[in-house]
Amino acid sequence: MIFEFLGGLGIFLFGIKYMGDGLQKSAGDKLRDILDRFTTNPFMGVLAGVIVTALIQSSSGTTAITIGLVSAGFMTLRQAIGVIMGANIGTTITAFIIGIDVGAYALPIIALGSILLFFFKSKKVHSFGQIVFGFGALFFGLELMSSGMKPLRSLEAFHELTVSMSSNPILGVIIGTLFTVIVQSSSATIGILQGLFSEGLIDLNAALPVLFGDNIGTTITAVLAAIGASVAAKRAAATHVLFNLIGTTIFMIILGPFKLLVEFLQDKMHLNPEMTIAFAHGIFNVSNTIVQFPFIAILALIVTKLIPGEDSVLEYKAKHLDPVFIEQSPSIALGQAKEEVLRMGQFAVLGLTETNNYLKTKSSKHSDTAAQLEDAINNLDRKITDYLVELSSSSLSEAESSEHSVLVDTIRDIERIGDHYENVLELVEYQLANKVKITGSAMDELEEMFQLTISTVKEAINALDHNDKEQARNVIKKEEKIDKMERKLRKQHILRLSAGECSAQAGIVFVDIVSNLERIGDHAVNIAEAVLGERH
DSSP states (O other): OHHHHHHHHHHHHHHHHHHHHHHHHHTOSOHHHHHHHSOSSHHHHHHHHHHHHHHHTOHHHHHHHHHHHHHTTSSOHHHHHHHHHHHHHHTHHHHHHHHSOOGGGHHHHHHHHHHHHHSOOOHHHHHHHHHHHHHHHHHHHHHHHHHHHGGGGGOHHHHHHHHHHHHOHHHHHHHHHHHHHHHOOHHHHHHHHHHHHHTTSSOHHHHHHHHHHHHHHTTHHHHHHHTTSOHHHHHHHHHHHHHHHHHHHHHHHTHHHHHHHHHHHHHHTTOOHHHHHHHHHHHHHHHHHHHHGGGHHHHHHHHHHHSOSOOOOOOOSOSSOOTHHHHHOHHHHHHHHHHHHHHHHHHHHHHHHHHHHHHHHOOHHHHHHHHHHHHHHHHHHHHHHHHHHHHHTSOOOHHHHHHHHHHHHHHHHHHHHHHHHHHHHHHHHHHHHTTOOOOHHHHHHHHHHHHHHHHHHHHHHHHHHHTOHHHHHHHHHHHHHHHHHHHHHHHHHHHHHHTTSSOHHHHHHHHHHHHHHHHHHHHHHHHHHHHHTOOO
């Protein structure tokens, strides 16, 4: 019984994950884009949360992405609360899929998915095959779990537990919460609940509190994602917990009428047991969102009081690019574009610092933030370039035309700095994946070169900001130091290699990091030369 249940659970979880991956691929990997573009206000945030969760079949996944965006300051807490509410609605779709009783056809569906996966070269067909295979695996896992749970009927202890849960709903909530915390998937625990209810092993009085508990338990992923993250991310995770606790409290108070409503729907719509639980789950999450949506500002205020501290102030989107100025005042438009280029430069400095922290600590929160900053740089690159292209058709004076071309070139250099530190992130990931050891002396050398590179980029951005020619000349001097350091570190590495102090793999990582830092220095010089008017 245990083997069948655990094996079924494993196949079910794999099916959900595989189906979500397939949906994500076929939809184009635009989840971040959806969350970025459609979260202008909390209502749009709810819709975005529903869409993304429906695509990846995981409210935990959507919440983790949202917490990542909040952590780097690319989304406000209020927007995040909307997305989290939407994710709770989106996750009910899995329960409705389970409610469509196609368990008898699970194996043929898996076979069809396998054919699409193994006999076709097209990526689209491959993604569709993944969805079909995952869909079949989900139902096959459910069938195994259901047959594994059938013998529970004869277990006296289980019978007593369900009687206790019927008479004591709080026990049901606790069991649902703990089980979801262990499995880390509310879809799985709702699926198990649907199986228990369809086998007649549990009645509606006991099933509904367990369902509420499942919703509380799923918040554990958000809590884990926020550990070590920014204050704003911790607040987003706390909101997720608070949202589900408030919802559960409200529905526990009205448990009697809610049960009558579910029974009425079951009777009138001739719902099968699985679909009955799916409807209960859907009504709970949609009603919870409708009730709490007007109080988003209050929720934000509560978690801000609960988790004090300074919030992240970065904003991911372009703030200054107003198209009105292109027509009315090209010189103001140029000034606005420069402000955005400077923000882009600050993102590059922050990204470099986070990359250095990742190299030193190997903590994924630094790599996540650096990767998000690189995304922000790419986003600003597109937005500012489009703005400047539009601006180029306006009548600009000779000095303005010169500044226009400086900005166009600088954007390219900052974008390349982002690419180079992204390369360093990948090298550190390679180091972790292959357990590559870098000696203490090599780490000290990398730290020294990193600090010099960061200060060079920072000074280049400052020189651009204040049009400071003295700072620009200083950047060129610093870059010469970076070049000398690169040559020196390559020699040091060869000596270590000869002495057998480091491996060839460690050498590849070390030399490539040094090379990327040297290239970042070159791009900083390009910015400085543009300030000096020496760039050709």
